[in-house]
Amino acid sequence: MEPDVPVNVERDVVLIFDTTLRDGEQSPGATLNVQEKLDIARQLARLGVDIMEAGFPAASPGDLEGVKLIADTVGREPRVDKFGHAAPPPVICGLARASKGDIDKAWEAVKGADRPRIHTFLATSAVHMEYKLKMTPDEVLARVSEMVAYARSLCPDVEFSPEDAGRSDPRFLYKVLAAAIEAGATTLNIPDTVGYTVPEEYGKLIRDIRENTPGAKNVVISCHCHDDLGLATANTLAGVENGARQVEVTINGIGERAGNTSLEEVTMALYTRSQVYELDTNIITQEIHRSSDMVSRYTGMVVQPNKAIVGANAFAHEAGIHQDGMLKNKRTYEIMDAGTIGLSQSKLVLGKHSGRHAFRVKLEGMGYQLADDAVDDVFKRFKELADKKKVVTDSDLEALIGDELYKPPETWRIEDIQVQCGTTLIPTAVVRLRNVETDDVVTDAGFGTGPVDAVYQGINRIVGTQSRLVEFVIQAIDEGLDAVGDVTIRIEACEPIGTVERVHGGRGRRIFSGRSIDTDIVVASAKAYMQALNKLMAAREETESVLAVSL
Ligand code: KIV
Ligand code: ZN
Numbered sequence: 001m002e003p004d005v006p007v008n009v010e011r012d013v014v015l016i017f018d019t020t021l022r023d024g025e026q027s028p029g030a031t032l033n034v035q036e037k038l039d040i041a042r043q044l045a046r047l048g049v050d051i052m053e054a055g056f057p058a059a060s061p062g063d064l065e066g067v068k069l070i071a072d073t074v075g076r077e078p079r080v081d082k083f084g085h086a087a088p089p090p091v092i093c094g095l096a097r098a099s100k101g102d103i104d105k106a107w108e109a110v111k112g113a114d115r116p117r118i119h120t121f122l123a124t125s126a127v128h129m130e131y132k133l134k135m136t137p138d139e140v141l142a143r144v145s146e147m148v149a150y151a152r153s154l155c156p157d158v159e160f161s162p163e164d165a166g167r168s169d170p171r172f173l174y175k176v177l178a179a180a181i182e183a184g185a186t187t188l189n190i191p192d193t194v195g196y197t198v199p200e201e202y203g204k205l206i207r208d209i210r211e212n213t214p215g216a217k218n219v220v221i222s223c224h225c226h227d228d229l230g231l232a233t234a235n236t237l238a239g240v241e242n243g244a245r246q247v248e249v250t251i252n253g254i255g256e257r258a259g260n261t262s263l264e265e266v267t268m269a270l271y272t273r274s275q276v277y278e279l280d281t282n283i284i285t286q287e288i289h290r291s292s293d294m295v296s297r298y299t300g301m302v303v304q305p306n307k308a309i310v311g312a313n314a315f316a317h318e319a320g321i322h323q324d325g326m327l328k329n330k331r332t333y334e335i336m337d338a339g340t341i342g343l344s345q346s347k348l349v350l351g352k353h354s355g356r357h358a359f360r361v362k363l364e365g366m367g368y369q370l371a372d373d374a375v376d377d378v379f380k381r382f383k384e385l386a387d388k389k390k391v392v393t394d395s396d397l398e399a400l401i402g403d404e405l406y407k408p409p410e411t412w413r414i415e416d417i418q419v420q421c422g423t424t425l426i427p428t429a430v431v432r433l434r435n436v437e438t439d440d441v442v443t444d445a446g447f448g449t450g451p452v453d454a455v456y457q458g459i460n461r462i463v464g465t466q467s468r469l470v471e472f473v474i475q476a477i478d479e480g481l482d483a484v485g486d487v488t489i490r491i492e493a494c495e496p497i498g499t500v501e502r503v504h505g506g507r508g509r510r511i512f513s514g515r516s517i518d519t520d521i522v523v524a525s526a527k528a529y530m531q532a533l534n535k536l537m538a539a540r541e542e543t544e545s546v547l548a549v550s551l
Contacts, residue, residue: 011280014270015050015246016263017189017222020295021070022053022095023260024250026503030299031510033408033535034066041070043294044090044251045079047287049263051091051246053119057109058102059500062542067094067109075113082284091157093117095503098147107154117157119189120147124176125164137172145179152184159187161224163504166192170205174213181215187246188219192235193504195228195258203238210243222246225261227253232261237269240279251295252303252310256504264288264309264341272336286367289342293398297406300490300513300532302473309336315343342367344394352386366394368401378404388519389482396484399477399517406515410436410530411537412463417526421451431458431526452525459526463533465540466494470511474521485521487528489514497540512536 021040025032032040037055044052054071057064075092092113094106098120110116122133122144129135135143144160151158160180162173177188190209192202202225210216223239223246225232236247253262267283274280292310296303305312315338330337344366350359359379363370370378381400386392412433421427427450432443446457452472460466471490476483490513497510514531518524 012278013245013280013282014240014266015220015222016048016267016281016283017051017053017093017246017248018044018047018049018250018263019053019224019248019260020044020250020254020263021066022055023248023256023503024254024295024299026056026059026500027254027256027259027301030254030301031512031539032298033538034062034069036298036406036408037066038069038073039406040251040291040294040298041074043287043291045074045077046284047291048079048082048282048284049090050282051093051117053093053095053248055109056095056501056503057105058096059502063500064105064109067092067106068112071110071113071116075110075115081282087282089114091115091117093119093159096120096151097503098122098143100147100150103147103151103154107151110155115157116155117159117187118151118155119159119161120151121161121163121189121191122147123164123193124162124168124173126169127167128164141176141179144176145183148180148183148185156186158185159189159222160185161189161191163191164193165190166194166197166202166205170208170212173209177209177213178215181213181219186219187222188213188216189222189224189246189248190239190244191224191248192226192232193224195226195232197225197235198229198231199234199238202235203242206239206244207242220246222248223261224248226255227258227260230258232259233265233269236261236266237277240266240270240277251291252301252307254295254299254301262308264292268309268336268341271340285340286342290367293402294406297402297515298513300471300488300511300515302475302488309341344398350382350386350392350397351390352383354386362397363401366397370401370405374405385484385519389484393478395477399484399486403515403517408531408535409538410534412436412459412530412534414526414530415441417455417458417523419451419454419522421454427451427454429454429458431455431462433459433462433530451522455522455526456529459529459533463537465533465536467491467512467533467536468494472525474525477517482519484517484519485524486517487515487521487524489525489528489532491529491532491536493536493540495540497536497543510539512539 055063055067057067071092077089079087081087092110094110096102096106106118148160221244223236223244225235249263250260253259270277415434416432418430427448430445434441442462444461446454448454448457470492473488475486477486490511492511512532512535514528516524516527
């Protein structure tokens with residue numbers, strides 16, 4: 001390893017900079033409300049990320065508030081590291097374009113954290129400078145110096161990114177990066193914004209930057225890769241091999257277009273192949289599965305079953321030949337232990353006669369430390385499920401816990417639904433909803449192309465909100481005809497609710513997601529839709545109150 005990277009003298013550590021709440025959340029359809037962002041931030045802190053990019057405060061007043069809340073809470077809470085020692089809270093970072101207005105907002109949002117960071121960026125590729133920024137290279141250079149210096153006058157920790165570095169002229173990059181260091185940047189992040197580079201090229205870019213940029217040895221060099229060619233993880237690892245000591249990643253690899261480098265892939269590659277890389281991270285790998293599940297639930301972005309590390313099939317050994325080998329010796333086909341990423345290894349089987357105590361022991365065995373009332377809620381749901389299904393599997397339990405614990409605040413709750421459908425009937429649904437605020441119960445009916453559509457039409461008639469269904473995904477949690485159905489849906493409001501400023505230009509619409517489980521897939525679909533609508537209505541209220549304040 002190169003000795004001159006200014007990170008950690010005892011262990012050679014790659015810093016994990018998580019941008020799930022910024023680059024991940026900015027991907028169309030991954031909208032999170034403030035409570036969800038806070039929950040994810042807490043989980044990321046528990047996971048052990050070193051730096052957390054909590055958002056883009058200039059995107060909207062709501063985004064600024066969200067980052068500020070995270071900085072003022074998670075950013076001040078000490079935690080426990082992977083060795084069980086007391087550790088400081090993560091660095092809380094806010095993104096800003098290279099303008100005073102954005103930098104002021106980022107500082108306003110992060111300054112309450114024990115360890116705040118401002119991350120500012122400006123594009124350096126010819127195509128971006130000419131067509132997007134309409135600036136000459138000299139103007140870009142001057143702006144970088146000015147804005148990094150301005151950010152540094154506010155905050156001791158400043159990161160600079162030359163956007164689209166992967167397609168920038170390297171000689172111009174060295175100049176811009178040197179100017180950023182001169183102006184006070186402490187981390188230089190090298191984005192492959194459009195996922196264009198290949199590993200050898202990206203690795204060389206990092207090496208060349210380190211060798212040709214005056215002052216580079218005194219700052220941390222960071223990788224930020226997008227997955228348009230499916231190479232984000234490979235590129236990031238190539239960057240690390242060439243001396244980068246920070247990686248910018250997201251949980252489940254969510255992010256714009258094909259997404260960002262996934263945290264779990266890089267972390268587990270460094271962990272599993274430590275003899276190749278000889279590098280460590282501060283990630284508590286046992287928290288990976290839980291983090292992935294939470295992000296998937298809150299964003300409504302379903303993890304593909306064959307996704308490395310966190311996909312449902314990643315540790316399932318289906319083919320008979322593999323099972324045979326696994327029974328003889330696990331290492332024949334398994335390079336990682338499921339327990340390492342926090343997948344349940346508990347062998348205690350629960351059935352309909354299991355009591356509350358056994359249930360609690362089971363949850364603890366699965367790594368869940370829940371408060372008494374949360375245990376009660378999940379236990380009630382478990383009993384209902386155990387009445388319908390012979391065997392309640394660990395996956396069922398995890399889904400139940402997710403369903404109960406990650407529920408958004410409700411305006412309307414489903415009291416009852418009845419559906420009629422068949423080969424000759426027009427699908428019809430009677431829906432009864434309770435307004436949680438007024439306690440009114442309203443009944444109405446809907447017709448549709450199928451039973452789910454009929455239920456949705458009935459709900460729409462009561463709630464009176466117009467939305468467009470963007471995505472509907474149904475999965476079986478386990479095998480068997482009595483499997484629990486897991487429905488994820490995403491909807492878009494027909495009216496413009498809470499649009500946000502996008503990092504790469506333009507304004508984006510918000511998408512709202514819902515996810516629910518039930519042995520009856522029509523019920524699961526109805527509950528998921530109700531959740532998404534409740535989020536949409538809460539966002540509408542938030543937008544109206546922000547507008548009222550600014551008028
Ligand atoms: O991909 C990118 O260029 C970014 C920057 C804003 C860092 O996300
Ligand atoms: Zn990015």
